[in-house]
Amino acid sequence: MPVPKNFVSPVRMSAKERALSQLQRWIIDGTLQPGEKLIDAELAESLGVSRTPIREAFQLLEVQGLVTTHPGKETKVTEIEKDDIFKMYSTMAALQALAAEAAAKVIIPEQIEQLRSINQEFSSAIKSGQAYQAMEADEQFHNFILELSDNPYAASFSASLQIHIRRFKYVFLKQSITATQASVDEHDSIIAAFEKNDSDRAQAMMKQNFIRPMQELHDLL
Amino acid sequence: MPVPKNFVSPVRMSAKERALSQLQRWIIDGTLQPGEKLIDAELAESLGVSRTPIREAFQLLEVQGLVTTHPGKETKVTEIEKDDIFKMYSTMAALQALAAEAAAKVIIPEQIEQLRSINQEFSSAIKSGQAYQAMEADEQFHNFILELSDNPYAASFSASLQIHIRRFKYVFLKQSITATQASVDEHDSIIAAFEKNDSDRAQAMMKQNFIRPMQELHDLL
DNA sequence: AAACATTTGTCCGTATGTATA
DNA sequence: ATATACATACGGACAAATGTT
Numbered sequence A, B: 001m002p003v004p005k006n007f008v009s010p011v012r013m014s015a016k017e018r019a020l021s022q023l024q025r026w027i028i029d030g031t032l033q034p035g036e037k038l039i040d041a042e043l044a045e046s047l048g049v050s051r052t053p054i055r056e057a058f059q060l061l062e063v064q065g066l067v068t069t070h071p072g073k074e075t076k077v078t079e080i081e082k083d084d085i086f087k088m089y090s091t092m093a094a095l096q097a098l099a100a101e102a103a104a105k106v107i108i109p110e111q112i113e114q115l116r117s118i119n120q121e122f123s124s125a126i127k128s129g130q131a132y133q134a135m136e137a138d139e140q141f142h143n144f145i146l147e148l149s150d151n152p153y154a155a156s157f158s159a160s161l162q163i164h165i166r167r168f169k170y171v172f173l174k175q176s177i178t179a180t181q182a183s184v185d186e187h188d189s190i191i192a193a194f195e196k197n198d199s200d201r202a203q204a205m206m207k208q209n210f211i212r213p214m215q216e217l218h219d220l221l
Numbered sequence C: 001a002a003a004c005a006t007t008t009g010t011c012c013g014t015a016t017g018t019a020t021a
Numbered sequence D: 001a002t003a004t005a006c007a008t009a010c011g012g013a014c015a016a017a018t019g020t021t
Helices: A015-028 A040-047 A051-064 A084-104 A109-127 A131-149 A152-173 A181-195 A199-220 B015-028 B040-047 B051-064 B084-104 B109-127 B131-149 B152-173 B181-195 B199-220
Strands: A067-070 A074-077 B067-070 B074-077
Touching (some): A084 A152, A084 A199, A084 B152, A131 A152, A131 A181, B051 B067, B084 B199, B109 B181
Antiparallel strands (some): A067 A074, B067 B074
């Protein structure tokens, strides 16, 4: 019997992983607010697990910078302020520019076509005012390039930053749309640079793709 | 009774922290070799703690990329190969270049003097063939600039990469000296750029300070 | 194919430490 | 200043999962 090869991952998530991703979601979307105190026993009950997986999730969240633990004292959701946007975006810009530079040297036509397709969805989402879908498509575009760059360090750091940026948007912008047509055009420029294997230009355009919204966001707040 | 103000940090390290730093050391210096299987119960006994802090340390090491966990199966020390040097150094270069760019805009004369002093020690260590001291001074130089840049994301990512780079040097170079006079000169150029608050040049020189040894190392292996 | 051995995953009790009254 | 409450840190037992004989 032909079993579907790519079924939706039989993810037997451990309790720790479930706790982690749930807590991440709650912190990102503001259910758990900045500065809020977290008590493991309480969360353990509401997630239906024991305190151990919660504690383990706390440790990972601390490394990610989403919670801050004062050992033996308390653990709270990390505070966030609007000036942090500079630090997050400029760091992200540096990593993504690096990825674009590397990707430009190895990308093949089929992959360029995939990027085009993703950017098309991104554009559609913006035009129809679907903020969440637009954000997802944008992330997909950048993550695809990161994969091409074949740099696990940059990919890991970028993933971490992506979470912080998402949280920033939720906390300060409450879901309002942030992506604009300018972003779509910049993506097109990056794709064009990829076609010519022009790593310098790909790198420069990628940087702008983060620097511009960074300034727009800061002006807005 | 006058108690010394700056005593050596009353670090009440938790068992988890002790386990973590010990395991880090063992992985970096090759005591625990790439691909080696780690069993928490065993390490728990040899470190004189229970499995819990060992397990917690494992999780953090996994995020750092020093160990790889196959859930429910095993956890091993992450493999490493010589081509990884490109990925580590190019990523580090991007982060440090960003830090230098930011630092150039806010650095004050006193801090420039401190950098000069650190670079002096770096130079001395190289001339007297003290490989470890040279590496430490070099790291101190870069970490100081990271602090100035006031970017916790870049600082955190850089710290993580520093560990991987250290491990790479231990595994492939066995303590032989890697720093050269060229590095000292590049540091001087960075300092000179700082004096003029020339963030572009600081950024460019910082990048070269990582790209050059990256290629030298790769040619060597 | 099934039972076994090994290792990871989870639970919960207890100790330790910190802050508040 | 002492006691008390509360949250974290750790330990050890048990359960689940995987690979093997």
